[in-house]
Amino acid sequence: MNRFVARAVLIGGRRCNWYLSAPSPAAEAAAVVVRPFDDTAEHCWASIGGAQWRRAMSSAAERTSAVAEKDRKETAVAEMEKEKAESGVLVSSYWGISRPKITREDGTEWPWNCFMPWETYRADLSIDLGKHHVPKTFLDKVAFRTVKILRIPTDIFFRRRYGCRAMMLETVAAVPGMVGGMLLHLRSLRKFEHSGGWIKALLEEAENERMHLMTMVELVKPKWYERILVLTVQGVFFNAFFALYLLSPKLAHRVVGYLEEEAIHSYTEYLKDIDSGKIENVPAPAIAIDYWRLPKDSTLKDVITVIRADEAHHRDVNHFASDIHYQGKDLKEAPAPVGYH
Numbered sequence: 001m002n003r004f005v006a007r008a009v010l011i012g013g014r015r016c017n018w019y020l021s022a023p024s025p026a027a028e029a030a031a032v033v034v035r036p037f038d039d040t041a042e043h044c045w046a047s048i049g050g051a052q053w054r055r056a057m058s059s060a061a062e063r064t065s066a067v068a069e070k071d072r073k074e075t076a077v078a079e080m081e082k083e084k085a086e087s088g089v090l091v092s093s094y095w096g097i098s099r100p101k102i103t104r105e106d107g108t109e110w111p112w113n114c115f116m117p118w119e120t121y122r123a124d125l126s127i128d129l130g131k132h133h134v135p136k137t138f139l140d141k142v143a144f145r146t147v148k149i150l151r152i153p154t155d156i157f158f159r160r161r162y163g164c165r166a167m168m169l170e171t172v173a174a175v176p177g178m179v180g181g182m183l184l185h186l187r188s189l190r191k192f193e194h195s196g197g198w199i200k201a202l203l204e205e206a207e208n209e210r211m212h213l214m215t216m217v218e219l220v221k222p223k224w225y226e227r228i229l230v231l232t233v234q235g236v237f238f239n240a241f242f243a244l245y246l247l248s249p250k251l252a253h254r255v256v257g258y259l260e261e262e263a264i265h266s267y268t269e270y271l272k273d274i275d276s277g278k279i280e281n282v283p284a285p286a287i288a289i290d291y292w293r294l295p296k297d298s299t300l301k302d303v304i305t306v307i308r309a310d311e312a313h314h315r316d317v318n319h320f321a322s323d324i325h326y327q328g329k330d331l332k333e334a335p336a337p338v339g340y341h
């Protein structure tokens, strides 16, 4: 039946051929790709009755020609599919989901799917890196001590291997924002109330931390045992932080604030090793140049400098969030640091 329809339509018209002369999976997919919402489909089906008559009247030469044409198109479609698969470009789907062509300011094609040009920014390097929240209350001291204790095993394990250390710690750093954002999201649903922008602010922090990780993995490739360590640490840390945020968001944010202070310290040490030549100042990964809108000739030092500035912003956001809770208020009562980098 398919062959009959295919031939009838091949003779009936070229446009219909994209829909109906596609017995192979590749060609069927291509029919969807090329004309996903073709308004000639109805016309094609309507023409089948006429095509039956034409089929009866067609000569052997016409049939041979149609089959040859079909083969040619199948080959062309298969080649197109192969090209797309090799280039890594996903085909458009029947569901209409496709990415428009996006270019950089200089006209070159935007290569990233994980973030778009309008999500990039220039890091605010003027931020005060030395700010510190002096622990005064019992909970502050608990948070401060907890972070200091957590630092001991990381110092022992990584020593001055700051590339490795940063990559591993970023796998943890991206968790609190996601947990906090998720819990505020659920609270907003339960209570039928706005979050005042804090869901977005915390999820932005999580995404920003994840981009730090995506940058670091371009510089340091995790070994198998490091991947296992990440799995274990994530399993423990996610659940611990989830429970902590449920019990005491002010303590949870304070802990993150101190973790960020430690991150600033670690990245400062990283920069010292780059300056002293212990760590080679390699060219910046392409993803970092686009994400932080860095000059094309940027280096690792530039990347670490902007990441450190991000950490300083996270420090401020989390200490601020904790302070809001200390004042007995909900986060939504204070301005959310959306887009705060």
Ligand SMILES: [Fe+2]
Pocket (backbone or CB within 6 Å): 170, 173, 208, 209, 212, 263, 307, 311
């Ligand atoms: Fe980070």
Ligand SMILES: [Fe+2]
Pocket (backbone or CB within 6 Å): 173, 209, 260, 263, 310, 311, 314, 315
């Ligand atoms: Fe951070």
